[in-house]
Amino acid sequence: MQNEEIIRKINQLLIDEIEIDEKQISPTADLKKDLGIDSLDFVDLFVIIENNFGFKMKVEEMVDVRSLQDFYGYITKNVNPNNQ
Amino acid sequence: MQRVVITGMGIYSVIGKNLTEVRESLYAGKSGVIFDPRRKEMGFRSALTGMVDRPQLKGVLDRRLRVGLPVHGEYAYISTLEALQNANIDQTFLDNREIGILFGNDSSAVPVVESVDILRQKKDTMMIGSGYIFQSMNSTISMNLSVIFRLKGINFTISGACASGSHAIGIGYLLIKQGLQDIIICGGAQEINAESTASFDALNAFSIRESEPAKASRPFDRDRDGLVPSGGAGTVILESYESAMRRGATIYGEVIGYGFSSNGEHISMPNVDGPVKAMQKALSDAGIRSHEIDYINAHATSTPAGDSNEAKSIDAVFGSSKPLVSSTKSMTGHEMWMGGASEVIYSTLMMNHSFVAPNINLENVDEFTAILNIATQTTPMEIRAFLSNSFGFGGTNSSLIIRKM
Numbered sequence: 001m002q003n004e005e006i007i008r009k010i011n012q013l014l015i016d017e018i019e020i021d022e023k024q025i026s027p028t029a030d031l032k033k034d035l036g037i038d039s040l041d042f043v044d045l046f047v048i049i050e051n052n053f054g055f056k057m058k059v060e061e062m063v064d065v066r067s068l069q070d071f072y073g074y075i076t077k078n079v080n081p082n083n084q
Numbered sequence: 085m086q087r088v089v090i091t092g093m094g095i096y097s098v099i100g101k102n103l104t105e106v107r108e109s110l111y112a113g114k115s116g117v118i119f120d121p122r123r124k125e126m127g128f129r130s131a132l133t134g135m136v137d138r139p140q141l142k143g144v145l146d147r148r149l150r151v152g153l154p155v156h157g158e159y160a161y162i163s164t165l166e167a168l169q170n171a172n173i174d175q176t177f178l179d180n181r182e183i184g185i186l187f188g189n190d191s192s193a194v195p196v197v198e199s200v201d202i203l204r205q206k207k208d209t210m211m212i213g214s215g216y217i218f219q220s221m222n223s224t225i226s227m228n229l230s231v232i233f234r235l236k237g238i239n240f241t242i243s244g245a246c247a248s249g250s251h252a253i254g255i256g257y258l259l260i261k262q263g264l265q266d267i268i269i270c271g272g273a274q275e276i277n278a279e280s281t282a283s284f285d286a287l288n289a290f291s292i293r294e295s296e297p298a299k300a301s302r303p304f305d306r307d308r309d310g311l312v313p314s315g316g317a318g319t320v321i322l323e324s325y326e327s328a329m330r331r332g333a334t335i336y337g338e339v340i341g342y343g344f345s346s347n348g349e350h351i352s353m354p355n356v357d358g359p360v361k362a363m364q365k366a367l368s369d370a371g372i373r374s375h376e377i378d379y380i381n382a383h384a385t386s387t388p389a390g391d392s393n394e395a396k397s398i399d400a401v402f403g404s405s406k407p408l409v410s411s412t413k414s415m416t417g418h419e420m421w422m423g424g425a426s427e428v429i430y431s432t433l434m435m436n437h438s439f440v441a442p443n444i445n446l447e448n449v450d451e452f453t454a455i456l457n458i459a460t461q462t463t464p465m466e467i468r469a470f471l472s473n474s475f476g477f478g479g480t481n482s483s484l485i486i487r488k489m
Contacts, residue, residue: 018147019146019147038148040148040151040214041148041214043210043213043214044151044213044214044215046210046211046213047210047211047212047213050210050211056208056210
């Protein structure tokens with residue numbers, strides 16, 4: 001899967017599943033402060049990511065994931081490990 | 085001691101999704117019972133059930149406030165919204181006062197089944213997601229609604245089997261009477277699904293009159309063959325008379341008596357003495373005599389033993405005055421955890437609109453039920469005060485008395 005496609009898919013999942021306002025979606029948006037994703041939403045993201053990208057997110061790897069750009073990077077790295 | 089009044093009601097039931105629809109159904113004697121083919125496919129002895137549409141809350145409530153709600157929590161959200169509107173209470177009022185919540189609920193089976201199904205399939209708890217824990221606990225209704233409406237008073241769930249909703253109102257009444265709370269959102273909620281009723285179906289307690297769903301729930305009738313499970317949610321706003329007066333609230337009735345007892349015998353077989361004691365205690369608490377009760381909303385679920393024993397109990401307490409009796413379960417089916425609250429709402433609607441709803445499907449009484457004065461037709465009449473009975477597994481009994489103001 002191309003990185004652009006992954007990013008498009010993540011955005012759509014955030015809009016459809018976590019019900020983030022489309023207008024808030026921007027690479028620099030802070031997941032917690034700007035998008036309002038709380039600890040319980042992260043629990044749901046674990047399920048959403050595994051169901052849609054086929055890998056398990058790890059809590060300990062999420063420590064440095066703060067912005068949406070960080071999140072895109074984390075997902076693409078796991079989906080396309082050889083492209084990094 | 086504070087006087088306790090009802091200043092708001094809301095209902096989401098198999099005979100109507102709001103107070104107006106429900107009042108019309110009660111007057112018309114309309115049944116909300118259907119045949120659910122899925123239950124037959126699953127191996128149920130009886131596929132009969134009350135049924136109501138699932139509310140659509142997407143776009144109404146934020147996702148975070150929705151994901152922890154089981155379906156019967158959605159029913160309860162709708163009934164509570166209506167009750168608060170009916171009481172003329174808005175969110176600003178809720179934010180500035182110490183308002184409590186006491187809901188009757190005794191199961192939330194589907195979230196338990198679904199989350200365990202995920203675990204069995206995925207073998208990873210992280211695949212269960214965040215909502216199921218809040219959906220699956222017995223306290224799910226009070227837990228969720230207290231967050232949605234930002235309540236800051238008493239907050240817990242009463243699990244008393246099929247008397248849960250009635251005990252919730254009873255306990256709320258006692259707390260306000262004691263001056264410990266001014267306003268409490270009370271009610272009952274009941275899930276409608278095969279998963280929660282399968283083990284109950286196993287007891288051979290459900291009617292199997294599947295060819296005539298609307299005639300299956302027939303409390304007090306000679307040919308009754310069991311209850312019909314049902315559900316929904318009902319909400320009653322209980323308030324101190326003083327608080328109601330201060331804000332100029334409409335008063336729909338005054339809660340004047342709560343009587344309770346436990347049979348101390350069989351887990352599922354009802355008796356006569358327990359209900360007699362609950363009704364006598366309610367009368368004593370209310371400080372009125374039996375002839376001052378004009379209407380009894382019976383627990384009567386349409387089981388052979390339960391209805392007979394309740395008939396004997398009512399006769400033992402009210403034999404000299406013979407008030408009009410009906411079981412609204414003839415229309416709704418057995419709303420279980422919700423029934424004690426919804427039946428107070430049904431009866432209060434009748435009291436405020438001067439009629440007694442019919443005990444539909446009563447075609448022939450038997451030797452036990454013949455001793456009662458049962459309303460077989462919609463009966464226009466003034467109700468000064470009514471008594472509502474609710475009994476449950478384990479022999480828990482609750483009787484509430486509400487009077488017109």
